[in-house]
């Protein structure tokens with residue numbers, strides 16, 4: 001990265017007004033301050049100021065990763081990490097290992113980190129070390145970091161829905177949050193009974209037709225999961241009154257992505273769309289049945305008969321069917337209670353600073369006894385763009401950005417006021433001096449009025465501003481001021497001590 005830049009030739013301009021049609025407050029300010037642009041085709045681009053801020057964010061995070069001995073890799077898509085692992089990892093001596101991929105350009109700015117470990121104990125230790133290191137780095141970047149079960153978050157900004165427990169401190173993204181499910185009455189299992197249910201393709205019409213609550217039904221959902229070695233049909237069952245969490249399902253089966261299955265794909269396993277249940281299907285090992293733990297405990301649910309317009313009463317998990325996987329795959333219902341302590345969960349909002357989850361992995365390594373074992377793989381993802389937008393929304397005032405110096409594109413904004421020859425030559429000399437000593441300077445050498453220059457400096461939000469004016473020069477000085485501080489807090493710095501003062505102010 002060049003340490004210095006001249007504003008007259010900067011490939012960017014600020015905007016007088018807030019851009020219309022941008023809903024994110026932080027992005028709106030970044031666009032106005034000349035960090036980013038929204039393109040006519042719906043895309044967005046980062047201009048030099050924004051690209052530098054993204055690169056600085058990435059550098060702080062990368063340094064934290066280097067301290068953990070994480071090593072860079074370049075792969076085209078996240079699924080490739082498993083293939084890479086299988087072709088490289090052979091022995092327990094290679095574990096634990098951390099690999100990361102940093103992408104700063106289009107289409108996204110993101111950081112992915114993967115931890116391969118020998119066993120649950122090593123996984124937990126590695127995970128704790130990663131979270132500690134990333135928390136510290138994110139705090140350096142200007143975030144107040146909170147720990148959630150599936151990542152790190154900054155509370156307050158309205159980006160992600162989370163659930164928090166005030167009693168035990170549990171916090172997680174709503175789609176991952178564990179909750180205490182109400183216990184079912186212990187009712188004896190009744191015999192299966194086939195009922196004619198014409199035009200009852202949805203849970204609501206079915207419950208209405210039979211005069212029962214949706215909680216007395218089981219809902220069938222079909223996905224195709226992208227897994228390490230190819231795609232697989234997933235049959236998921238949740239209770240009729242609950243929503244499926246794709247995030248929980250993905251993690252439960254170690255899939256990379258899920259898409260809804262087509263009717264043809266559903267029929268291919270013998271199930272009838274709209275009237276499906278696992279009962280009576282041939283389990284050939286090619287598809288997978290995942291049942292929510294609430295369904296596995298609920299007695300006598302109504303479920304599909306795998307025949308159009310027919311359902312079964314009194315289906316019971318264990319007696320009538322068993323699953324490949326029983327897990328919590330349901331979204332928390334409104335007003336859920338904490339799974340850890342049963343206190344009410346409170347909805348909160350925040351920004352996802354880092355998301356993490358366990359990932360499926362089918363490769364093996366040889367343990368010290370020479371037996372094959374499967375390493376654990378954990379994925380950590382950081383969306384650098386979302387981080388920059390959030391920082392812009394948090395670190396700002398009525399005049400513009402106030403990014404922390406760790407992330408600000410430059411440290412010093414040098415402003416030359418007027419065309420006076422002494423002013424221009426002094427500014428040029430200071431620019432050269434600061435550049436020579438590695439201070440990152442943005443030099444406003446444009447032929448603009450003081451008002452325009454100061455407004456732009458406030459918008460861009462470089463932490464320290466040096467102003468060269470005729471009046472200050474008469475006192476043998478330049479004016480130094482921190483972004484966000486009042487006029488009265490500006491100091492006059494003797495010309496021959498500018499470098500020392502700038503360094504001290506930036507320390």
Ligand SMILES: [Zn+2]
Nearest residue numbers: 165168338341
């Ligand atoms: Zn709790």
